[in-house]
Amino acid sequence: MTLDKLTITPPAHPLSGKVSPPGSKSITNRALLLAGLAKGESRLTGALKSDDTLYMAEALRAMGVEVEEPDATTFLVRSSGELKAPKEPLFLGNAGTATRFLTAAVALARGRFVVDGDAHMRKRPIRPLVDALASLGVAIEAPTGCPPVTIDAVGAFKSHRVVIDAGLSSQYVSAILMAAALADAPFEIELAGAEIGARGYIDLTLAAMRAFGAKVEQPTPAVWRVEPTGYTATDFHIEPDASAATYLWGMEVLTGGSIDIGTPAADFTQPDAEAYKVIAAFPHMPAVIDGSQMQDAIPTIAVLAAFNETPVRFVGIANLRVKECDRIRALSLGLNGIRPGLADEEGDDLIVHADPALAGTCHPARIDTFADHRIAMSFALAGLKVAGIAILDPDCVGKTYPAYWDALKSLGVSFIREAA
């Protein structure tokens, strides 16, 4: 299959207008799962329809949950409250949330479940979650430490306490938290280390669980206690995606425009909304940025940093190596492809050597996106200032923001799309 490339023409005007980011991926996939685990009908509005959420919806359908899509932003979920063993492996593309959340949820169902994904997902680690479930007596196997994962579920855990290492992904904790409300007794989750990337995602999980009737306490920062309430069907509204908003904030500051995204930064509950403060400081972003609590926003900020007044070192971003691609590598390759010497990797830190004089120049560069939506969307920002930037495989934005290029067009940006 020949993939496209999309070459952006830097606009001669500031980008201004109204663009609403799509619904939050993280919240949509939590809500879909919890609605699938609740008996009755749940209406999810403001939802994201993209690869990641459609894989989750399709997996739920394969397990006997009725998922209707009455309009472009609504899912209507009707469930018996039980996930039935599917005939085929569950295919979840490269959706980390769907893959990790379902692995834990099906462990409390009955029958054989195979959780699998695409070639990228098959390289993303799931061992700590698999080990934690195995310690609860679940018959579970993932020979490579990555999907596919095979689970022979018997409807219960053998114990009600688990210790989990979330150093590689907070999604392991979210996955067990959501499953835990279905256990037959109060359940405790303890973090193996103090280290956890993006704690804000755990808060999103707790908020979604509570909206569907769960009771969770956090006696210490490293322990959660979940009551065996199960879930209650409910209507649930999903806020816009904060990670998607970072690109729009980036376009605004980079071009000196004014983009109304319909939601003030302070109203988001997702961790990436923290990025607003850093982005708003452009072109005087700080010398050191700790990305640990806003990981998905780092590609956006790193590309902006190329146009900052002073260099920026990104720390706390080691987990970016196990996302859709090795994002530290993809960012340094892409930036150095625009102008050699623009970025350096030092261990797991990324240093972007700011060069405000880049704006207005022409540097033909083919940006390898490694099929990663965030690499594609963030390097589009460089294309607003530097002529010749071509984004390879631009359709990979479909993972979380299928209308991204339309949004750019609606702001008056033109681009040429052709076979790569």
Ligand SMILES: O=C(O)C1=C[C@@H](OP(=O)(O)O)[C@@H](O)[C@H](O)C1
């Ligand atoms: O829980 C979530 O919704 C997410 C958690 C983060 O992943 P990790 O916990 O794997 O770092 C984030 O990067 C991902 O896009 C969404």
Ligand SMILES: C=C(OP(=O)(O)O)C(=O)O
């Ligand atoms: C890391 C990401 O996704 P996930 O882990 O949900 O696949 C992301 O969307 O940037």
